[in-house]
Amino acid sequence: MSWIKAVGIGPGSLEHMTLQAMDALKECDVVIGYNTYLDLIRPIIQEKQIIGSGMRHEVSRCKKAIELANEGKKVCVISSGDPGVYGMAGLLLELSAKEGLDIKIEVIPGISAVNMAAALLGAPLMHDFALISLSDHLTPWEVIEKRLDSAAQADFVIALYNPRSHEREYHLDTALEIISKYKPKGTPVGIVKNASRDKEKVIFATLESVPIEDIDMTSIVIIGNKNTFTIGGKMITPRGYKL
Amino acid sequence: MSWIKAVGIGPGSLEHMTLQAMDALKECDVVIGYNTYLDLIRPIIQEKQIIGSGMRHEVSRCKKAIELANEGKKVCVISSGDPGVYGMAGLLLELSAKEGLDIKIEVIPGISAVNMAAALLGAPLMHDFALISLSDHLTPWEVIEKRLDSAAQADFVIALYNPRSHEREYHLDTALEIISKYKPKGTPVGIVKNASRDKEKVIFATLESVPIEDIDMTSIVIIGNKNTFTIGGKMITPRGYKL
Numbered sequence: 367m368s369w370i371k372a373v374g375i376g377p378g379s380l381e382h383m384t385l386q387a388m389d390a391l392k393e394c395d396v397v398i399g400y401n402t403y404l405d406l407i408r409p410i411i412q413e414k415q416i417i418g419s420g421m422r423h424e425v426s427r428c429k430k431a432i433e434l435a436n437e438g439k440k441v442c443v444i445s446s447g448d449p450g451v452y453g454m455a456g457l458l459l460e461l462s463a464k465e466g467l468d469i470k471i472e473v474i475p476g477i478s479a480v481n482m483a484a485a486l487l488g489a490p491l492m493h494d495f496a497l498i499s500l501s502d503h504l505t506p507w508e509v510i511e512k513r514l515d516s517a518a519q520a521d522f523v524i525a526l527y528n529p530r531s532h533e534r535e536y537h538l539d540t541a542l543e544i545i546s547k548y549k550p551k552g553t554p555v556g557i558v559k560n561a562s563r564d565k566e567k568v569i570f571a572t573l574e575s576v577p578i579e580d581i582d583m584t585s586i587v588i589i590g591n592k593n594t595f596t597i598g599g600k601m602i603t604p605r606g607y608k609l
Numbered sequence: 610m611s612w613i614k615a616v617g618i619g620p621g622s623l624e625h626m627t628l629q630a631m632d633a634l635k636e637c638d639v640v641i642g643y644n645t646y647l648d649l650i651r652p653i654i655q656e657k658q659i660i661g662s663g664m665r666h667e668v669s670r671c672k673k674a675i676e677l678a679n680e681g682k683k684v685c686v687i688s689s690g691d692p693g694v695y696g697m698a699g700l701l702l703e704l705s706a707k708e709g710l711d712i713k714i715e716v717i718p719g720i721s722a723v724n725m726a727a728a729l730l731g732a733p734l735m736h737d738f739a740l741i742s743l744s745d746h747l748t749p750w751e752v753i754e755k756r757l758d759s760a761a762q763a764d765f766v767i768a769l770y771n772p773r774s775h776e777r778e779y780h781l782d783t784a785l786e787i788i789s790k791y792k793p794k795g796t797p798v799g800i801v802k803n804a805s806r807d808k809e810k811v812i813f814a815t816l817e818s819v820p821i822e823d824i825d826m827t828s829i830v831i832i833g834n835k836n837t838f839t840i841g842g843k844m845i846t847p848r849g850y851k852l
Contacts, residue, residue: 372732376627384720385631386624425850448724449732456732456845461852463841473728477627477718481691485716489692489699493748494756496739496765504849505736509764513737516763520756522739598706602699606747607668609704 368435368469372449372458373442374476375407378563382477383407390442390474396434398427399444406446406563428458435469448478452499452527480525483558483586486568488600490556490588495523500530500537507537514541518548523594523603526587530578538578538587545589546573554590556601557581570596611678611712615692615701616685617719618650621806625720626650633685633717639677641670642687649689649806671701678712691721695742695770723768726801726829729811731843733799733831738766743773743780750780757784761791766837766846769830773821781821781830788832789816797833799844800824813839 371390376382388410391397397404397411401418404411419427431441445453455473462471484491496517502510517524524545530538551574559567559582571577573589581587594603614633619625631653634640640647640654644661647654662670674684688696698716705714727734739760745753760767767788773781794817802810802825814820816832824830837846 381629381632382627382718384619384625384627388628389624425852448720448728450724450727450734452735452848455728456735456847457850459731459843460840460845460847463843463845464852473732475625475720475724475728477691477720478724481693481718481721484693485691485698485718488702489716491693492695492699494739494741494753496737496760498737510737513763513765516759517739517765520759521752522756522760597703600702600706602703602706604699604703605695607700609668609707 368438368440370431370435370441370443370458370462370469370471371474372453372455372471373444373474374448374453375403375444375446376477377447377479377482377561378406380407380410382482382562384476387474387476394440394442396439396441397444398431398441403444403446407444424454424457428454428461431458432462432465432467435467445476446479448476449473450475451478451497479527479561479586482561483556483588486558486561487556487588488602490590490594490601490603491523491525492603492605493523493591495525497525497527499527500534500541501528502534502537511544514544518545521591523591524589528583529585529587530581531583538581542573542576549573549589549592554594554596554601556588557585559585561586570601611681611683613674613678613684613686613701613705613712613714614717615696615698615714616687616717617691617696618646618687618689619720620690620722620725620804621649623650623653625725625805627719630717630719637683637685639682639684640687641674641684646687646689650687667697667700671697671704674701675705675708675710678710688719689722691719692716693718694721694740722770722804722829725804726799726831729801729804730799730831731845733833733837733844733846734766734768735846735848736766736834738768740768740770742770743777743784744771745777754787757787761788764834766834767832771826772828772830773824774826781824785816785819792816792832792835797837797839797844799831800828802828804829813844
């Protein structure tokens with residue numbers, strides 16, 4: 367019986383993988399993924415057929431998975447973090463439904479980058495939060511601006527994915543400007559680069575002191591709500607308990 | 610060397626725990642938690658000292674953990690899902706910082722309930738989303754209403770925690786009314802009850818057909834954005850790829 371599993375390998379280090387993800391990788395015939403993510407799990411997939419590709423080949427990776435499953439193979443398509451959060455799960459389900467594929471597809475959740483970043487910063491996501499990607503590769507920039515504005519206005523904790531790249535050097539500046547219309551300058555901001563990977567770096571700042579130049583595509587930026595504070599080197603958003 | 614770890618045990622079934630969480634539970638002396646969550650991991654903590662308590666004893670659980678760590682113990686304080694998302698991490702860090710505790714506290718992330726629910730529904734969280742708890746036990750209801758309004762207006766996918774209980778039977782109705790001001794009646798809504806536990810149930814509905822009576826405190830409700838659709842028994846929010 368062939369199958370396809372969209373497997374979340376977690377943020378980086380193998381220790382953050384779930385037992386279910388480990389089992390899926392153990393039981394499959396083929397592992398398909400973005401080269402950088404395949405490298406993260408290389409030690410545990412050495413006996414498998416491995417099909418790697420570069421950035422922005424998401425559609426062809428899913429098509430390859432469907433093709434191989436049709437040939438009777440058990441296929442894992444990996445995502446870093448959680449395949450259901452800006453990952454491969456949606457595309458895989460959509461393509462296979464469109465092709466009328468009669469093969470079981472399962473989504474295996476993983477620790478997503480934002481949960482890992484939060485754990486390294488302390489506990490900034492203890493209250494309602496909004497996750498926003500600053501990449502306008504697949505989303506109109508006006509939609510992103512509208513979401514930033516609304517989330518800041520309603521005092522959500524805001525977590526930014528894809529905050530800055532060479533192609534969009536100024537998106538983060540614009541985003542912080544929008545957020546600063548509603549949140550005070552002293553609002554704590556936590557930045558985690560390469561969470562759970564080599565060169566991991568945790569930075570504490572405030573809305574007026576974000577080290578823009580230090581931030582890249584490997585970074586997650588978390589901006590607090592009006593109750594968030596920093597104490598003892600930890601960023602904490604309280605839930606509201608009386609202490 | 611004593612320590613405290615805020616350990617995310619994931620949504621329920623042991624297979625969703627990470628290797629790091631497993632290791633922490635293996636290495637500790639004491640496990641502290643809400644009784645229902647202790648039951649989920651009972652098979653793997655049988656040789657440990659176990660300190661359970663009921664709902665709303667979060668503060669006393671953290672104080673107990675700090676007391677035991679001060680006595681030299683290695684302590685795991687467990688949360689279901691991720692301790693950093695409406696879990697125990699914030700309270701633990703806050704209390705220990707206030708007491709000037711000189712003991713290492715680590716947050717070990719887990720698969721959070723919303724990521725598990727999404728995986729069971731298909732891939733509803735593939736784009737920007739907002740997480741909102743409908744519990745006004747620790748948050749003023751006006752703040753919750755404002756967040757619902759803003760998130761719906763900016764077309765976020767919206768995930769609701771604590772959607773309905775005996776104490777607040779009508780919160781969900783009000784929330785759906787607010788959301789319906791901006792999202793069309795046909796917007797897909799996915800509901801997962803007891804994700805990854807006994808009596809797990811997955812329900813597909815639309816904004817005008819949410820089975821309110823079926824929803825309780827064990828449920829996660831996910832409301833799509835304007836591009837979300839249902840196909841082949843899966844709820845999918847596309848990222849925007851051209852297929």
